[in-house]
Amino acid sequence: MECIACEVLRLAPPVQGAFRDVLTDFMYEGFYIPKGWKIYWSTHSTHKNSEYFLEPYKFDPSRFDGRGPVPYTFVPFEGGPKMCPGKEYARLEILVFMHNLVKRFKWGKLIPDENIVVNPMPVSKKSLPIQLFPY
Numbered sequence: 864m865e866c867i868a869c870e871v872l873r874l875a876p877p878v879q880g881a882f883r884d885v886l887t888d889f890m891y892e893g894f895y896i897p898k899g900w901k902i903y904w905s906t907h908s909t910h911k912n913s914e915y916f917l918e919p920y921k922f923d924p925s926r927f928d929g930r931g932p933v934p935y936t937f938v939p940f941e942g943g944p945k946m947c948p949g950k951e952y953a954r955l956e957i958l959v960f961m962h963n964l965v966k967r968f969k970w971g972k973l974i975p976d977e978n979i980v981v982n983p984m985p986v987s988k989k990s991l992p993i994q995l996f997p998y
């Protein structure tokens with residue numbers, strides 16, 4: 864179940880990225896980035912990089928089996944000193960929700976091909992109406 868949650872967070876990260884102040888001059892991929900610039904790191908493009916994730920647009924929870932992706936390539940909660948302090952709480956909440964939904968209910972989407980819109984968080988276009996049937 865955890866692999867499924869991670870794969871959803873990879874494909875549709877709730878936080879798209881964030882801005883950072885550049886503290887020292889540095890080179891990146893041949894580009895000179897001067898101190899004082901504001902830069903943006905993108906969760907989405909990191910998660911869809913085929914160098915780190917084979918067939919990046921394919922839903923494949925098994926990529927999180929075993930050792931999983933290399934450090935700093937799966938970053939829905941970011942990484943380093945600014946990493947989300949609510950990460951473990953969010954993880955628990957997501958897994959408890961999924962557990963109860965799957966174990967206690969048979970359920971189905973009312974709009975099978977509903978799209979996701981990003982504004983700025985990814986949400987279902989029509990709020991994902993579902994029908995629940997308790998077991």
Ligand code: HEM
Pocket residue numbers: 876877878881882938939940941944945946947948949950952953
């Ligand atoms: C799926 C759920 C969540 C995701 C994907 C997420 C993601 C993130 C990310 C990417 C950042 C870094 C933003 C940045 O660098 O500017 C962040 C920061 C933060 N998150 Fe979360 N978060 C989640 C849930 C939570 C929860 C449940 C809490 C609190 C209970 C929380 C509290 C915070 C706080 C306080 C910060 C700011 C930390 C700082 O500025 O040093 N988050 N989160």
